[in-house]
Amino acid sequence: MPSKIKDSQNPRLLAVVTLAKIKNGAYSNLQLNQVIRQHNLKPVDKGLLTTLVYGTIQYRLLLEYWLTPFVKGKKLEPWVRELLLTALFQWHKLNKIPKHAIFNETIEVAKTLGNAGTAKFVTAILHNMDRSELRDADKISDPIMRLSISYSIPVWLVQSLLDQVGPAKTQSILSSLNEAPAQAVRVNTTRATADQAKAALEAEGLTVRDSKVARDALVVTGGHVASSQAFLDGLITIQDESAMLPVEALAIDDQVHSVLDAAAAPGGKTTQIAQYLTGDAKVTAIDIHDHKVKLIKANANRLGLADKVKAEALDARQVPDHYQEDFDRILVDAPCSGLGLLRRKPEIRYEKTLEDVLNLADLQLAILNSVAGRLAQDGRLVYSTCTILNQENDGVIKKFLAKNPNFELVKTETAKDLKSDRKDAVLKIYPDDYETDGFFVATLQKRRD
Template sequence: MPNKIKDSQNPRLLAVVTLAKIKNGAYSNLQLNQVIKSHQLKPADKGLLTTLVYGTIQYRLLLEYWLAPFVKGKKLEPWVKELLLTALFQWHKLDKIPKHAIFNESIEIAKVLGHSGAAKFVTAILHQIDRTGVRDEAKIKDPIERLSISYSVPIWLVETLEEQVGDEKTKSILASLNEAPAQSVRVNTTRATVAQARQALEDEGLTVRDSKVAKDSLVVTGGHVASSKPFLDGWLTVQDESAMLPVESLGLDESVHSVLDAAAAPGGKTTQIAQYLAGDAKVVALDIHDHKVKLIKANTKRLGLADKVEAKALDAREIPQAFDHDFDRILVDAPCSGLGLLRRKPEIRYEKSLADVLHLADLQLAILNAAVQRLAVGGRLVYSTCTILNQENDAVVAKFLAENPAIELVKTTTEKDIKGNRVEDVLKIYPDDYETDGFFVATFQRRKD
């Protein structure tokens, strides 16, 4: 990377470079964090950089729809396209940035990243857009295509949601996906009370409220939790509110002596289990990758829960051969398409296909069928995913029950009785329900007879 980029303090330029790398396969959150760490940016510039990166990804299909008539199929260098998309995003989705500032900054960035010809091209395109305006996506005749472009979600996903939850709920879900995600934490009650953690965060200038969804959880705004003293001291960990619900449904009490977390990395749910275990009870945490097992161990150490956790590298499908004893509780937080996480990882929407979803459903079933072989009589197994499609959720549950007659589905319960009056036993959290990640939780029990 040229020094003029490496040493840049310009959040717009850094956003363009970051977006080009993400389009080339880098993860948005990791790439963005790396850029923030390696550049000395003011808080306001960090905020603008984050907004530009996530906003441009979230609205990519709409921004490309607007841009297409002006570039007419020309093959653009990746950074040129990202520069034009960020300009459109600022112009039409942010209301506090003057048009002249967007033009001037974009042209200057083109000079830095390219040459005079590139700058002239960017100038010409921006002025042409200014003269004629962008296309109105509301005039797209096909209703599915209109939703796809308006909310920047692939057609296959819109169609699938329409089939499964209907038109009104689909629109509500899609609208919620481009909202900023909340920042929530789970208090480590082995080190601090919820009140103590709340006060410590407020003392550092953060705004805090109690979660309406999960036990021992706080929703935090106005600062960076992961660099706060209570986080560094192991008083709390960052975790989405809905992601805490699978562990709540395990029903951990003093009768529980052994727990298996079958797909555990990076350890959020593992440490949640560990903090509620009584006496000498332990949780065995598995992940197929060694480097992810290290993440689990690092998290348990920071939270002071290492003595409650045994982390090991293992393919969860090998559970029956790897253990010669049964577990009172098993959590299968299965690998999934992650379509409930689109607020936090917006690029997922463009990377996944229905074929991916079906492949993952097969993997989830295989893990469940392996894990259940080590579930004790009367024991409980919780299956969860961070996705919102029935193929990975209801369909997997139905097949699992059909293949395991000794297992019964019981109602998923949570500490705050989330959707307690629902008819179905499984719990479905959509992103628009509580402004959390989308999640699915099913709870099973091995019959005693």
């Protein structure tokens, strides 16, 4: 791709470049934020760029189902494929952009990133699709394949959800996963009240409402939060509403002097813990990777909480050998498949397999078994994941309790008393419940000897 894209302010061109990098392994949210920071885009163009990137990834299986008959046997450069998929997404999933504008803009991007021959090829494909009828996913005879293509969710995941939550809930979850994710922030209560943070964001032109899910959360629309002065000043940090619930479940009060965050990067929950600590209490935050420990420290510094955070590189499975003291609270926000984040990180759906899920469940159990030995008497251990499959959630807790009879599962409680009438002690948040990330939270209490 030519170097002149460096100065481009064309959201369609930037979307194609961004999508090509994501397809090559980059994380969608990080890559998108980087592109927005590097290019001086108008708010409306930031919005279009974000919509094109997330929308094209979210509907990739369906878009490719439509595109395949028209490019069969042709070898496409990766960016050309992404360009054609973005055109299909705009054409059939956005209703405010005229078809002629979509075609013209797509051809112009082809000229800029390619050459006259590429533009001619793209033009021919677009007009061929316009003359023909796209395949109708609703006519796919196999019901699981029909759901998979219609919602762009891999067959194995559709089947897993059907087995675990049934057809009605599966349909509801799948339909919610392609909705635009909300922007949620957590108020840094050591620097601002919720009203002060809200006023600061509204002064920058953003629309803000209180969260119905988490105590210190605000839901923000109409702007790019990471570019706001409120974010830069450390009044807020970006965190999904559901992601705040595991720390709420820790029930931190002024009797808590030490907390271990056993899989802490990039530090969202670490800093949430830190802002609730009083006196000389500290949170020890560990991650296996040095570069991720730097992210934890950077987040703590931005929020003015560095004096409450001790961050270091360590494999959580080495906790019993590394630390001699016990902790009043332990959080294991375990490495997981991330299948609850598909609205926010849609590419995950195409990267993970059932084998990955099973391997992660083994790792999660190993971490839990390891850190449990460093929980103080009457201490509380919260286990959480941002996934929605039982193998990494209920299954891990069941195996842990079988091996650790000195622990008991107690009801997970949150500040807003979510799902208070549920029968299960664990808290399961599905993406369609509150339009947040999917999360699982289990609270374990250490019995007295």
